[in-house]
Amino acid sequence: MNATVRLYINDVPVDVSAESSVAAAVLQVVPHCRRSLGGQPRAPLCGMGVCFECRVKIDGEAHVRACMTPVRQGMRVRTDV
Amino acid sequence: MSEHYDVLVVGAGPAGLAAARAAASHGRRVALIDAAPRAGGQVWRHDVRRAAPRAAHRAFAGLDGSIERLYGHSVIAALPQALLVESDHGARRLAYAALVLATGARELLLPFPGWTLPGVSGAGGLQALAKQGAPVAGKRVVVAGSGPLLLAVAATLRAHGAHVLGIHEQASRASIASFASGLWRWPARAVQALALRTRLAGIPYHTGTFVRTASGDPTLQAVEIVTRGGTRRVACDLLAVGYGLVPNTELAELLGCALQVGVTHPGVLTDTLGQTSVPGVFAAGELCGIGGLAPARVEGAIAGHAAADAAAAASALQPRRDRARRFAAHLSRHFALDPRIRALATPDTLMCRCEDVPLGALDSFHDARAAKLATRCGMGACQGRICGSALAELGRFPRGPARPPLFPARLDSLMLAAGEAPFTFHQRGSSP
Numbered sequence: 001m002n003a004t005v006r007l008y009i010n011d012v013p014v015d016v017s018a019e020s021s022v023a024a025a026v027l028q029v030v031p032h033c034r035r036s037l038g039g040q041p042r043a044p045l046c047g048m049g050v051c052f053e054c055r056v057k058i059d060g061e062a063h064v065r066a067c068m069t070p071v072r073q074g075m076r077v078r079t080d081v
Numbered sequence: 082m083s084e085h086y087d088v089l090v091v092g093a094g095p096a097g098l099a100a101a102r103a104a105a106s107h108g109r110r111v112a113l114i115d116a117a118p119r120a121g122g123q124v125w126r127h128d129v130r131r132a133a134p135r136a137a138h139r140a141f142a143g144l145d146g147s148i149e150r151l152y153g154h155s156v157i158a159a160l161p162q163a164l165l166v167e168s169d170h171g172a173r174r175l176a177y178a179a180l181v182l183a184t185g186a187r188e189l190l191l192p193f194p195g196w197t198l199p200g201v202s203g204a205g206g207l208q209a210l211a212k213q214g215a216p217v218a219g220k221r222v223v224v225a226g227s228g229p230l231l232l233a234v235a236a237t238l239r240a241h242g243a244h245v246l247g248i249h250e251q252a253s254r255a256s257i258a259s260f261a262s263g264l265w266r267w268p269a270r271a272v273q274a275l276a277l278r279t280r281l282a283g284i285p286y287h288t289g290t291f292v293r294t295a296s297g298d299p300t301l302q303a304v305e306i307v308t309r310g311g312t313r314r315v316a317c318d319l320l321a322v323g324y325g326l327v328p329n330t331e332l333a334e335l336l337g338c339a340l341q342v343g344v345t346h347p348g349v350l351t352d353t354l355g356q357t358s359v360p361g362v363f364a365a366g367e368l369c370g371i372g373g374l375a376p377a378r379v380e381g382a383i384a385g386h387a388a389a390d391a392a393a394a395a396s397a398l399q400p401r402r403d404r405a406r407r408f409a410a411h412l413s414r415h416f417a418l419d420p421r422i423r424a425l426a427t428p429d430t431l432m433c434r435c436e437d438v439p440l441g442a443l444d445s446f447h448d449a450r451a452a453k454l455a456t457r458c459g460m461g462a463c464q465g466r467i468c469g470s471a472l473a474e475l476g477r478f479p480r481g482p483a484r485p486p487l488f489p490a491r492l493d494s495l496m497l498a499a500g501e502a503p504f505t506f507h508q509r510g511s512s513p
Contacts, residue, residue, distance in 0.1 A: 019129045020214035027215045031300045032199040038437040041299060043199035045434070045467070047209030048123060049116055050187045050329075052462035052489075053434060063462070063489065067213065070118050 007075040016071055023047070023054045023066035026079060033066055035080050057081045086112045086149070088388045089164065089177035091156060091332060094122020095374055096366030096381030097183035098140045103385025103394070104181070105145040112149040112175060114166060116488075119152055120144075122185055123205060124374050128212040131240060140378075151175075158485035158498050159335045162361075165498045172494035179361050179388035182333050182349065183381055186326035186367035189346070191471050192432055192440065193425035194294040196322075200301025204323035208234040211241045218242030220318040223304055225249035225292045227416050228325045229373075232277045235284055238321070246317060247285040249306055251324070251419045254288040260415035267408050291422055295320055307421070324418060326371045327470045331483035336362055341370070345473050353402075354395045355384030363388050372409030379405055423475050433468040435461020443472070449481035462489055 003018040009029040016025045023044045026033055032041035033054045044054035047067050054066040057078040066077070088104040090097045093115035101113040113120070119127050125137035133141070144150070151166065154173075158165040163176040188203040195201065202210065204226050211217045222243045224235045227250060235245045250257065264271040293312065294305045303316045327346035334340070339358035340347040348370035355363040363384035366377030379402045386395035426432065428441030436457040446452035449459060449469060458472075459465030459481060469480035486495065 017129045017214050019127065021210075023210060024129075024214035024216075027210070036197070036434065036437050040197060040437075041199050042197060042434070043300075044202060044210055044215075045190065045206055046188060046203050047206040047213070048187065050463060050466050051190075051434070055462070067210065068117060 005071050005073040007071050007073070007077060009077045010079055011076075018071065020071045021067050022056065022058065022064075022069040022071055022075070022077055025071050026054075026056060026066055026077060030079050033079050041080075055081075083163070083174040083176060084112070085176040086110050086178070088112075088179050088181060088385070089175055090114065090181040090183060090385070091164070092122065092183035092185055092366075092368075093117070093120035093150070093152065094183060094185050094366065094377065095125060095137075095140065096185070096368075096377040096384075097122070097181070098144065099378050099381030100181040100183055100363075100365055100385035100388070101148050102140075102143050102145065103382045103391075104179075104389040105148050107386070107389035107391050107394075109389045111145075111147070112151055113144070114151045114154045114156065114164075114175070116155040117152060120150070123209065124377075126209055126212050128237075129214040130212075155488050156332055157487055157490045157494055159332065160498060165494065167488075167490055167494045172491070172497045174497065177361075179363065180336075181355075181381075181384045181388050182336075182338075182357070182362065182364045182368055183366050183377075183384070184329040184332055184368050185377075186328050186371055187466065187470075188323040189325050189327050189470055189474060190322075190467055191324050191422060191425070191474060192430050193292065194427055194430050195296050195301075195304075197431055197434055198295050198297055198301050199299065200297065200318060201295050201320045201322065204231055204234045204321040205326075206323065207319060207321035208237045211237055211243070217319065220244065221246055221316070222319040222321060223247060223249065223292065223306075223315055223317045224321045225251075225290075225304075225306075226323040226325070227251045227418065228323075229274075229412070230323065230326070232274075232281060234321055236277055236280045239281070239284070243319075245281075245284045246315060247287055248281075249290040249292060250286065250288050251291040251422060252288060252416050256415045256417070257288050260411070263411055263415075266411075270408060289419075291419065292320065292322055293425060324422065324474075325416060326367060328368045328370065330368065331464075331466075331487050333357065333362075333364060333368065334483040335485060335487065338362060338364065346470060353399060354387040354392060355380060356387060370409065371413065372406055373412070376402065376405040376409055418474070426475070432472065433458040433461065433465075435463050435468075438468075443477060446478065448478050452478070453481065464488075
């Protein structure tokens with residue numbers, strides 16, 4: 001295993017490989033990323049930046065695709081937004 | 082901010098890497114753009130646990146130091162002889178003399194009851210997520226859908242510690258047998274297939290079967306699988322399901338490149354040198370029709386040479402290209418979709434996942450634009466990339482035309498574009 005970083009998913013600390021995506025880190029803690037218009041939980045579908053089901057809030061910025069974003073030390077991620 | 086390149090390559094997968102390298106070999110000033118944070122595209126996507134395949138490693142190492150690598154940059158819009166791109170650091174205008182499009186493909190994801198449940202993802206989707214470090218170890222996974230990608234997906238998942246319960250290929254046993262028996266014409270492929278089979282030893286491969294429903298609360302707990310002998314329920318934690326690939330033609334469409342006609346998921350038309358219908362715009366790889374790694378690499382090189390005005394070097398690669406494309410044709414003949422799969426979604430199955438629009442709400446519409454205006458189907462963040470391709474496959478209506486911005490963009494990026502007179506939000510003469 002390569003170097004790890006610590007980030008926070010809904011305030012829960014999680015240590016993951018420094019090469020992980022935010023989507024991969026989120027799935028260590030919760031099984032979904034966003035809520036649909038109708039309130040359903042949605043998880044990453046395409047894994048490659050096309051479907052936008054993995055949108056989360058990262059360090060205050062909303063609607064960021066978690067599968068396209070590498071993790072960074074100290075990042076704060078919120079799901080269900 | 083604006084830069085100028087002799088050759089601008091969009092997409093850093095196998096085709097784009099080959100194009101950038103070929104163009105740079107003629108001394109051209111080259112930039113290589115990709116929306117992902119690293120090169121590799123999908124087939125050579127970085128794996129947090131495993132080293133890159135040798136061919137990928139060589140392709141990365143072969144990038145000339147002079148090639149500017151703009152990873153983490155998404156193309157937002159096409160400007161005259163330039164692209165508007167956006168990254169974490171803001172927007173830039175990249176001008177070019179020649180453009181090579183190597184935007185690859187995405188998965189064909191088809192709706193069925195339960196497909197929006199957490200735990201259900203694309204087949205290539207789950208493979209990509211596992212490579213990104215998503216936890217699959219110890220999870221019970223069903224791999225389903227169609228095409229040789231399913232084997233590669235199962236191999237990756239197993240390498241990451243998943244318990245792959247089975248691979249469910251919708252194509253019939255006769256089709257798969259005929260596909261395999263034709264492989265002798267491409268010995269390298271036959272060897273690859275055998276190697277995969279060995280790595281997958283112990284994982285059952287079921288032909289003529291498909292997933293009908295997924296259920297669970299709040300996440301996936303079981304799938305129903307249709308087999309020749311009836312329906313079977315399989316308890317699982319994850320479902321990886323995809324029905325092949327469709328070309329990512331949005332940017333090519335925006336530039337005005339002609340697409341294939343008479344096919345459900347058209348690719349970009351090119352001549353033998355990769356030149357599209359728009360002068361100075363070249364295309365290579367999956368974008369021109371699904372064919373996998375081999376055509377992508379050789380077409381990328383052809384387009385890169387041609388974009389650098391080295392027609393002789395490009396022409397010399399023709400025989401290799403033709404051979405690789407024949408394999409692609411062999412592939413598509415044998416994985417044709419079982420019509421029952423197009424009928425899996427029920428009226429209350431969500432079709433547009435962005436806007437929560439059920440299939441039943443679309444019954445009275447015959448074109449994408451009318452459906453979008455009345456129901457918001459295709460109006461969400463993915464801009465119809467998922468539902469549009471699915472609706473086309475279901476025979477409802479073809480995808481609507483691509484429009485800028487190609488991806489949801491920041492206002493300041495659009496302001497930069499607004500300074501360019503010919504940029505318009507209704508480029509193709511349609512109203513909003």
